[in-house]
Structure formats: structure tokens, C-alpha cells
Amino acid sequence: MSVVQTAEPVILTFTDNAAAKVKSLIAEEDNDRLKLRVFVTGGGCSGFQYGFSFDETVNEDDTVIENKDAKLLVDPLSYQYLVGAKIDYVEGLEGARFVVDNPMATTTCGCGASFSI
Secondary structure (H helix, E strand, O other), X not given: OOOOOOXXXXXXXXXXXXXXXXXXXXXXXXXXXXXXXXXXXXXXXXXXXXXXXXXXXXXXXXXXXXXOOXXXXXXXXHHHHHOOEEEEXXXXXXXXXXEEEOOOOOEEOOOOOEEEO
């Protein structure tokens, strides 16, 4: 007898650290309508690059990931390059920043801001 296993696919992970930082930045701006948008554009030393911005508007075709009342927005074009990725916020010797850990990236640049698939 065989066993069939099913699992929910991991679309995107929005970590507790990232959500806490988003909430902190939104509080500083005193604008509860803001959400963090992550996107992918062409360019960078490896072909594609990640970008982050704050946005008040949730577009009809956006994917919305929520953690601790903070929302992460991803447009459909960027979504295809971010499936399975983890969005985190780290502080270290190189400074503090949002980072993307993307299992689909085959190469990345030294700073981690650009990648190729």
C-alpha cells in the first residue's frame, strides 16, 4: 500500500523580524495604510534585482501576505520570481536591510541585491 502525502506550497515567507520592522516604519510615518511592496526588476550585476517600497494601494492582482498585522505586497510579474522566497529583515556589520532568500536564484551578487535564475 502506498501513502500519498500532500503539503501546502510555500508561496512566500514574510518573517516575524520583517513584519516587526514594517510595523515600526509605518508607525514612524504615522500612516496605517502603508504596506511593504517587494518587486523584481531587470538590471543589477546578476540580471534581476530586488526592490522594496512602501505603498498605500493594493492592486487587484497583487498577492498579499500578512504577518503580525503587517502586509507584504507582490505584483504578478515579480511573484513568478519569488515563489518559495523568504523576506526577512537583518541587522549586522553590513547595516540593516530587508533581504530576500530566494531558492530559485541560481546566482547572486555579493551584496545579495541582484540574482539570476
